[in-house]
Amino acid sequence: MSRKLASFGMVAAAALGLGCAGLPGSLSGEAPAPAAEIPAWEKPPPPPRDAPVVDATKLHRMELSNGLKLIVLEDRRLPRFDLGITARRGASDEPVEHAGLASYTAHLMERGAGERTALELAAVVDDLGASLSVASTWDSFNAAVSGLSVDVETLFGVLADVVLRPRFDADEAERVRAEHLAGLERAKDEPENLVRWALYRALYDGHRYGLPIEGSSESVAGLTPELARDFHASVFTPSNAILFAAGDVDPAALKRRAEAAFGAWSAGETLPVGPPAPARTPEAVRIIVVDRPDLGQSQIAVGHEGIARADERRIAVQLLNTVLGSGGFSSRLMGRVRADEGLTYGIGSSFGERRSAGPFAVRTFTRVAETGRVVALILEEMRRMIDDPPDEIELGKAQGLRTGSFGLGLETSGAVASSLVALDVYGLPEDSLDTYRGRIRATKPTDVASIAPDLLHPERVAIVVVGPADALRPQLEGLGPVEVVQP
């Protein structure tokens, strides 16, 4: 079935051709179709009702005396709130020999702070039915609490302790390191992790992006509480962090609390950002098979370098990627590989937008015997984005998808606050959320067509497959030399 069938005119044509009775499997005895009425799907979509993303009267941007920024988004619908601090450094900025340090530091910050040991800290949070989480991404480091608004004072104190006074006790550090190592081992039991990790290594060996965000068994074995203490001190500084709250909170009271808790926090030296990732990787086709003879399904990743989060082409890249593989059933890859050919349950493409250019990757899985065919289809669809870029109709659908799902994704105040904080992390304009839909709609087919050859490189991809090497090698050899590695 052509992917174009879903356009309005084409749907009508298809309906005339397919809609008659007597096709195999059609059901008799049903109510007839409402006659002589145009179905909603053949009418042009109603004009979008772009509700404002952020209600300006509910959003408060403030600054403490020491320069720490504060964002408060009031939302009194439910008696609960989210509160957190995000710092603008993450796993990308840790030394590659200490890969996993940000993640280890985050776990350790949850294990005791201020006057409370690990179990005492857990008890104060659990007694309130609240939650505390500290986690790093590639480019940021986030500590957050959530709970009922009646508990805001206690939970504010917990957050301040965790951010300003983590204990890094030696015995907790040893527990965290052991859990971290065991978790990395366990993760190898999931074929999906094996394929992602092998792709990172194929693209970025030697750079921090070449290892999982959690690090490797070798690097994590060398982590110590002293390393975590230093990392924490150089990441969490007032000039490098932003405090945010969303939900049932009073902005003025929150600012007073913030001033009392964080106002005396003095500026330290902030960790420099990590080195940039290679701008071009791989140089030529690389094919890697991770041997798992017991699997009946192969896990597949095809990729090369992508773009940075702040890349000026990002809006056009998002639309290109929506058409190629991130647009669900409207994407070319899903249409071809799943809907038409039934070769997979899911397929998608993504750009890992980080401070530096993260990976572009197409990910899917299929029965072992069809692996070669699926890889060929992926490469064909990448080429087709360059040779046959989206026309106005196909781009229009991608624009509808992006603008509509943008609104849907910001239904909760917590989601809006997280998006505002992410803009701050990457130094992007504060009004980016408000202008997003306009920028998507202003993009033209030529904008997408012109960037496709710079963005997609089917001639020099890394192809990584997890599965039985004996059955996979003959299917992939035609594309280049196959390297077989053990999990």
Added chain:
Amino acid sequence: MKRPPRLRERLLRTGSSGVLSGLMLLLVASSAARSEPAPSFEDPAARTRTTVLENGLTVLTLEDHTTPVVSFQIWVQVGSGDEARWTGIAHLFEHMMFRGSERLPPEAHGRLIGERGGRVNAFTSRDVTVYFDDVTSEHLPLVVELEAERLRSLDISEESLESERQVVIEERRLRSEDDPQGRAFENLLALAFQAHPYRIPTVGWMSDLEKIGVEECNEFFRDYYAANNLVVAVAGDFDTEELLALIRKHMGPLRSSDHIARNPQLEPEQRGERRAVVHFDVRAPILAAAWHAPPTGHEDGAALDVLSSVLSSGRTSRLYRTLVYDEQAALGASGAYWELMRAGLFYAFAIARPGVDIGRVESLFFGEVDRIATEGVTQAEVDKAKRTLEVDLIEGLGTAHALASRIGRDMVSFGRIRPLEERLSEIRSVTPEDVQRVAATWLKPEKRNVVHVTQPPEASQ
């Protein structure tokens, strides 16, 4: 690797709401030292309106203009627990619902919603099959027509079934065959239930998936997709009268059925522990276990939820403390009540640290369960659990999708919308003695079903 899972998803399944409008709730604080009384607030689902059309279609509408979003859900009262000859047909059929109708080609429904930025998907469980479209409100009329179109004139062709069968087979490989946790659960359910149709994996057994034909799908559609077997649940930004008029116009003509077939549901009493071993290439062995427990709506339900929380919620929970923190034997461990409409299970799940014997994890896990049955729990533990359950209930009210799910689930589970207050008062009335009693009643050692997922013997040498 992080804290054990909260019980949010399961609690929502038993959730509650009310037709009593304007009911104000007061969450009573636990007596834990630091917690204060939670503020009163209105149960958003209390304004749900129930309408039954002449063809038996139940329509639940919950108008709420806070955000410009609507969740439109169809709860079909059929799941893998209703399967007879063909396992997996309820779920395969769910996929076929996206494969075209009289006037639309395969996947057009998903594309039309997707291209307007909506979310469209479906899931099948042992009890129900649920379809949902989450859209910004201007697209609601399209959703109603698309849903009516496929319910009225689904068109299953040989070619389309063949292609989708392969998709589902890949889904089965992904989630059950090549995934150690999926294997564990599939084996556990087949071990715990001998006669009850809940023993069937919802995705189905491979040999059935390979053979289900167009005629079987059409029969399944006729048997279960009748208007009087459907509940439409809509929450969010719409005008109730306008929406009901649209639903009447497009869904009023759907056929109803005078007989909906159901399987016998009797499970013979379990007499003695049952065990199974599954070999898989794992570094971290898995323990999965289960005891029979009561179905949804049972008077012990709230105490079993509190027991789940005492065992599994947070780093102060008993399983985390013993298995993960003190003994460092497991990466994670949880035990929780899984209530289904016709029977329940209390399951145990733990992932051993690589190198730790799964037998040691098992004896630590069951030791904690048995200790509750023999020694009981403290008032402080029960208070903490109640507060956690209350917070989870509140946090589960935050989106149109969550609200529509709650009212839909309530209606198919209880035939009414249960007020949040009712659910909360059940939780509040649980005592430490209740928790000990349900542990002693339902979690007896001789009633366990135990599965180990471990390396095959030759690989571990």
